[in-house]
Structure formats: C-alpha cells, structure tokens
Amino acid sequence: MLDVKRLRVLLAIVEEGSVTGAAAALGYTPSAISQQLLRLEREAGQPLLDRQARGMQPTEAGLVLARHARKIVRQLAAAEADLADIADVRRGSVTLGTFPTVGSSFLPLAVRRYRELYPAIELSIESGREDRLVQMLEEGRVAMSLLWDYEWQRVDNDELVLTELFTDPTVLLVGATHRLARRRTVKMADLADEQWIIRAGGHPVVEVLRRSALAAGFTPKIAFHANDYQEAQAMVSVGLGIALAPRTATVNQHPDVRVVSLGDTAPPRRVLAAHRAGRVRGAAELALHDVLVDTAARYG
Structure with a gap:
C-alpha cells in the first residue's frame, strides 16, 4: 500500500x-x-x-x-x-422545535446569542403543540425540541434524551385594581372566594389550578374559558376573574394586569431540551444545545 x-x-x-x-x-x-x-x-x-x-x-x-x-x-x-x-461551526443548518410561551420569552434570547456566535448557521424553528413536537422529533423533522412537563405527568419516552433547562413557576394574574394587586406573594389558600379564568380545551394549566385548589381546600369557581393567555389577561384586566399562568406566558403583559408570586403553593413546570436517542448530532446542533443551556442558566 x-x-x-x-x-x-x-x-x-x-x-x-x-x-x-x-x-x-x-x-x-x-x-x-x-x-x-x-x-x-x-x-x-x-x-x-x-x-x-x-x-x-x-x-x-x-x-x-x-x-x-x-x-x-x-x-x-x-x-x-x-x-x-x-x-x-462555520456553516451548516439546524432545526429546532418550540412551543408558544417559551417561543415568545426564553427562546428569542437564545436565538440572538446563537446568531451572534454562529452567524453562518442556518437556524430554522418550528412551533407547535407538544404532541406534534414529539412526533417531529421521532420523525427527524427537527434535530431538537423544547418541551415541558409537570411533576405528575413527566415526559416518558425512551426514544428521547432530555436536558432540563429551567423551572418555569406558576404565577397568579390579577387586575391592576384587585385587592391583591400590590402583593408580591400570595398563597392559594387566600384565593378560595375568587372567580377564575381558565384556558379552554383541557389545557394543562387547568390541571395546575385543580391540583393547587384541592391542596388548598377549595373548588375553584370558573367565570370564563379563554382560548389563549392574551384573552385570559384581557378578562383579568377588566376584573372578570383571576388566572394562573406559567411565568413565561407573562412576557407580553397586559398594562392592567399584575403578576403575583404563588411561592410553592402552585406547582411549576420543567422546560426541557429534547433530542432523539442514538441520533448522530452535528456540530451546529451541539452548539445550539450549549447555547440553550447557557442561556437558561442566566434566565429568570
């Protein structure tokens, strides 16, 4: 030879x-x-x-x-x-999946940093519901995806490798003239007599409210079913009721809504980065993963 x-x-x-x-x-x-x-x-x-x-x-x-x-x-x-x-990582491409509340809060910070570090990389982002995001991961249509879960319903998929990025607290939304608007922290037990605005269609935050109210010893009284968090904030702003939301959903805050901490009386969710197990990961994807982890460490 x-x-x-x-x-x-x-x-x-x-x-x-x-x-x-x-x-x-x-x-x-x-x-x-x-x-x-x-x-x-x-x-x-x-x-x-x-x-x-x-x-x-x-x-x-x-x-x-x-x-x-x-x-x-x-x-x-x-x-x-x-x-x-x-x-x-001077050239290449990567596709990331995300969901709306993180896509409008945490993710833009990571995208800005990634593009500063790797301007030649072509970054594409797909937004959707969690079941669709998991399907895209399994089919290889996205290299990675941001997902979320709660303690009673963890992401349980042997085909996925998960990295916890940060904890997203559940917060209380009240109108600017509400009796609790000036409070920094309240407990769920203080809210037994309130009217509630919830997300329609069996949204996960409804289960958060159910569990939190049950632990506090009351059954919430529902005043309105909102199709999204912006509609929920609008109804909160005029005093129709109060609402729960992940903190990432409050970035675009209504001017007449106040965000109040619930401490540990309402469960948070985990925000995760997921990729398919056994996937051969390119340098552009690995670099994006590192940027997500680094941004998450400074987020909040």
Missing part, C-alpha cells in the same frame, strides 16, 4: 525540481526526503525519479504517481477543511 506522506514527498520533488527544494517546501531535511523517496520507490516496485546533474526528472511511473498524488493531496485538504468547518 502506498503511503500518503511519501506521495506528498514525491509531489514536492516533482513540483520543486529537486530534493533540496522539496525539503524546504515540506520543512524536512534533504536526507529525510531522500529516505522517504527510496521507501516509496520500493513500495511502487520501480524507479520514480531519474537522478541527473541538474536535479531530478520523474520517470513515466513517477509522472503517473505524481498526478494521482496531486489529486489525493487536494482531496485530503478538502476533507480537512470540511472537518474544520464542522468543528468550528
């Missing part, structure tokens, strides 16, 4: 016209060049260069082998450059 390093030596001799020139080009001693050439000729089984008074001339075999060597050296250089691109 022909040695690639010796092929480089042959090519340098042919291009430089002498052992001395090749040694200077490659940073070797002339003696080392001569030794490598002799070994290559033994591997080739025939002379590759004619030694002449004014230098060396390639034999027919030497010319053929030098042409192949030139192609091999260029291909190796291209391969090394591609590997460097991957290692340095």
Whole structure:
C-alpha cells in the first residue's frame, strides 16, 4: 500500500525540481526526503525519479504517481477543511422545535446569542403543540425540541434524551385594581372566594389550578374559558376573574394586569431540551444545545 506522506514527498520533488527544494517546501531535511523517496520507490516496485546533474526528472511511473498524488493531496485538504468547518461551526443548518410561551420569552434570547456566535448557521424553528413536537422529533423533522412537563405527568419516552433547562413557576394574574394587586406573594389558600379564568380545551394549566385548589381546600369557581393567555389577561384586566399562568406566558403583559408570586403553593413546570436517542448530532446542533443551556442558566 502506498503511503500518503511519501506521495506528498514525491509531489514536492516533482513540483520543486529537486530534493533540496522539496525539503524546504515540506520543512524536512534533504536526507529525510531522500529516505522517504527510496521507501516509496520500493513500495511502487520501480524507479520514480531519474537522478541527473541538474536535479531530478520523474520517470513515466513517477509522472503517473505524481498526478494521482496531486489529486489525493487536494482531496485530503478538502476533507480537512470540511472537518474544520464542522468543528468550528462555520456553516451548516439546524432545526429546532418550540412551543408558544417559551417561543415568545426564553427562546428569542437564545436565538440572538446563537446568531451572534454562529452567524453562518442556518437556524430554522418550528412551533407547535407538544404532541406534534414529539412526533417531529421521532420523525427527524427537527434535530431538537423544547418541551415541558409537570411533576405528575413527566415526559416518558425512551426514544428521547432530555436536558432540563429551567423551572418555569406558576404565577397568579390579577387586575391592576384587585385587592391583591400590590402583593408580591400570595398563597392559594387566600384565593378560595375568587372567580377564575381558565384556558379552554383541557389545557394543562387547568390541571395546575385543580391540583393547587384541592391542596388548598377549595373548588375553584370558573367565570370564563379563554382560548389563549392574551384573552385570559384581557378578562383579568377588566376584573372578570383571576388566572394562573406559567411565568413565561407573562412576557407580553397586559398594562392592567399584575403578576403575583404563588411561592410553592402552585406547582411549576420543567422546560426541557429534547433530542432523539442514538441520533448522530452535528456540530451546529451541539452548539445550539450549549447555547440553550447557557442561556437558561442566566434566565429568570
């Protein structure tokens, strides 16, 4: 088998016209060049260069082998450059899944940082409900996705690898003129007589309210079913009732709504980064994962 390093030596001799020139080009001693050439000729089984008074001339075999060597050296250089691109994340693409409340709060911070660090990476984002996000992960349509769960309903999928990014507290939304509007913290037990605005369609925050109210010893009285958190805030702002929401859902806060902490009397949710187990992860994806983790450490 022909040695690639010796092929480089042959090519340098042919291009430089002498052992001395090749040694200077490659940073070797002339003696080392001569030794490598002799070994290559033994591997080739025939002379590759004619030694002449004014230098060396390639034999027919030497010319053929030098042409192949030139192609091999260029291909190796291209391969090394591609590997460097991957290692340095100088180009590539990655697709991330997300859900609306995090997509409008935490994620823009991470995206800004990622684009600052890796401006040549093509980043695409898909937003959807959690069941759709999991499906896209399983089908390989997204490399990673942000997911969430609560303590009573953890993400349980052997095909996914999960990284917890941060805890998203459940907070209380009240109108600006509500009796609790100036409070920094309240307990669920203080809210037994309130009217409640909840999300429609069996939204997870409804279960948060049910469990929290049960633990506090009351059954919530429902005044309105909202289709999204903006509609819920609008009804809270006019005093129709109060509401629970993840803190990430309050970034776009209504001017007439106040956000009050519930401490540990309402359960938080985990925000997670997920990827498919066994997936070969490219450098762009790994870099995005690192940015998500780093941004999460400073979020809140």
